[in-house]
Amino acid sequence: MRRALALVVAAVLTSEGSAYxxxxxPLQQFIEESEVIAEGVVEKTDAKKGICLVRLKKSIKGKCPYALFRLNxxxxxxxxxxxxxxxxVAGAPAVIFYxxxxxxxxxxxxxFLQFSGDAGQIAEKAWWSFTHVEVHCTRTFNGTAEELARILVDVQAGTIKPPPADPKAPPATKDAIKSLPVWGQPVDVEKLPAPFVRRDPSKPRKSRDPENPQGLEKGLAVQVFEGIWDSLPDFDALKPVATGTAAQFDLANRRRDEHYGLRFTGFIDIPREGAYTFHTTSDDGTRLRIGNEEIVTNDGVHVAKEASGEIPLKAGRHPITLLYFQGGGPAALEVLWEGPDLPKQKVPAAALTHTPAP
Incomplete structure (x- = not known):
């Protein structure tokens, strides 16, 4: 392991941090860089104290000396x-790499979650300290922990190779994790949040069907919020200080220069069927959705930077939502797209419409 790697606790779950x-x-790299891979189960959690105990079941690679993993x-x-x-939750399966x-x-x-432990502490007293969710490692694997454990056992036995990484899997987000069923609850794999939908990266995705609603007007509906945040807030839980329309994705509707948020909603007109890549350049955070699928995640407090995501779309009008917040200092917002016979460029106002307010 050349960088922070591997405890894998399988329960159900999953800002820009210090060591993302x-x-x-690829999963093969996780395996190669791990001294130990083990399987466990969540034994007890104390939400008030913020601690979780994971009981070791068996070692998959190497020999694990920890009968109990104490997670802070x-x-x-x-x-x-x-x-x-x-x-x-108690009973949730766990796999462990370190x-x-x-x-x-x-x-x-x-x-995946990142932890660090004290290599000098005896196993019976050792604690592991949590830092953050590895938001981009949905590309490594995003099936269940039980599936991961079976794969790892078979890989170690030499009967299979690890599945390839999916470079187009979207990152895990706070909203996606909150909407993911916890372990033990019924799961409809067709309705999982986008970061946790498994697909074969070698096979093309089915193009999304357009809605093509009637009675639309030019531009986007926009809501303005004010507050101090270090990541995108839950705008549904907040009352906008202003509403209006915007010709494009820009900051013209803001009422002040710092500490505000914007939510743009409307439809984007896709000229022809194919794979479209959307890019957001923002200072600070943005999130872009087509329908209910999160395509671009560019959250957190940061200087202007670009993030991208791809989705196959059929020709026609598709719902689009862009969330943005400004956390202080400089501000920037730009949305670009590219697709079949469409070079990378700013999304034009002519492609954007919205449902007028009643």
Missing amino acids: IDTLY VGIGQEWHPEAVMPHL NAERRAEVYVNRF
Whole structure:
């Protein structure tokens, strides 16, 4: 393990942090860089104290000396502990990877969590400290922990190869984790949040059907919010300070220069069927959805930077939502697209419409 790698706790679950794995990280690399891979089960969780105990079941690679993994989840950064704790339910299966320095990742059902431990502490007294959800490692694997454990056993036995990474899998987000069923609840795989939908990266995705509603007007509906945040808030829980329309995705509707948020909603007119890539460049955070699928995640407080995502679309009008917040200092917002016979460019006003308010 050359960087923070591997505890994988399988329960159900899964801002820009200090040590995200942001490159494409295949499962084979997780395996090779792990000193130990083990399977466990969540034994007990204390939400008030922010701790979780995971009981070892068996070692998959190497020999695990930890009969019990003591996880300090509550000290994690930003929204991550709040999102993770509800998923750490008793009985949830767990898989565990770690290296010699006790750098670790925790996989909870369909996402990875980063932990660090004290290599000098005896196993009976050791604690592991949570830092953050590995939001980009949905590209590594996003099935259940039970599936992951079976795959790892078979890989170690030499009967199969690890599944390939999916470079187009969207990152895990706070909203996606909150809407993911916790372990033990019924799961409709067709309705899982986009970051946790498994697909074969070698096969093309089915193009999304358009809605093509009638009675639309030019531009986008926009809501303006004000507050101090370090990541995108839940705008549904907030009351907008103003509403209006916007010709394009820009900051013209803001009422002040710092500490505000914008929610744009409407439809985008897709000229022909094919794979479309959307890009947001923002300072600070943005999130772009087509229908209910999150396509671009560019959340957190940061300088202007670009993030991208792809979706296959049929010709016609599709619902589009863009969330943006400004956390102080400079501000920037731009949305671009590219697709069949369409070079990368700013989304034009002519492609944007919205349903007028009653």
